[in-house]
Amino acid sequence: GENVEQHPSTLSVQEGDSAVIKCTYSDSASNYFPWYKQELGKRPQLIIDIRSNVGEKKDQRIAVTLNKTAKHFSLHITETQPEDSAVYFCAAASWNTDKLIFGTGTRLQVFP
């Protein structure tokens, strides 16, 4: 079945450094890749997304890259701030089922 793997499970960085989270997917029909941020006790919220016809997308300090051939996609956060501390989830949706499958999450801690 469909599967999304996410690494690392935890990530600690110093304020101002960059953070990178990587995901791989298995379903060749995957065409939409959103990233969600979840703060403690709150619901997941979309931070950025990318479609399969695009290789890279950037929004201020956040960027996502997609390699369809390798079935890899990554989240890049630059100039990290303490408020970036949260759990981040990647996900992949398939055009033929409309199922959205999530990775297991990355807990990011940004130390001042």
Add this chain to the structure above:
Amino acid sequence: DGGITQSPKYLFRKEGQNVTLSCEQNLNHDAMYWYRQDPGQGLRLIYYSQIVNDFQKGDIAEGYSVSREKKESFPLTVTSAQKNPTAFYLCASTPQGASNSPLHFGNGTRLTVT
């Protein structure tokens, strides 16, 4: 997101009892989804519905049931057949399906079964 309401926020039940979690949206979205969240396991798809009167099983549908009689509502019933029902349950909706547009999540219901 004020457009998706899950109730109640906390729910306690005794083992062996069925329990229904409510999810209502006023966003006029066609598609609705139920996920279960356990520590360290991310969000796992239980059921989803792309249109009224139709729904599909997700990856962990066993022990759960749903209905979609109205566009606005997608209740989830956790039956006594679900072996580990204690979890955080999240409902979400999207205009045209998850492959076209992002999910909007409710605030979740934390279910504890003892």
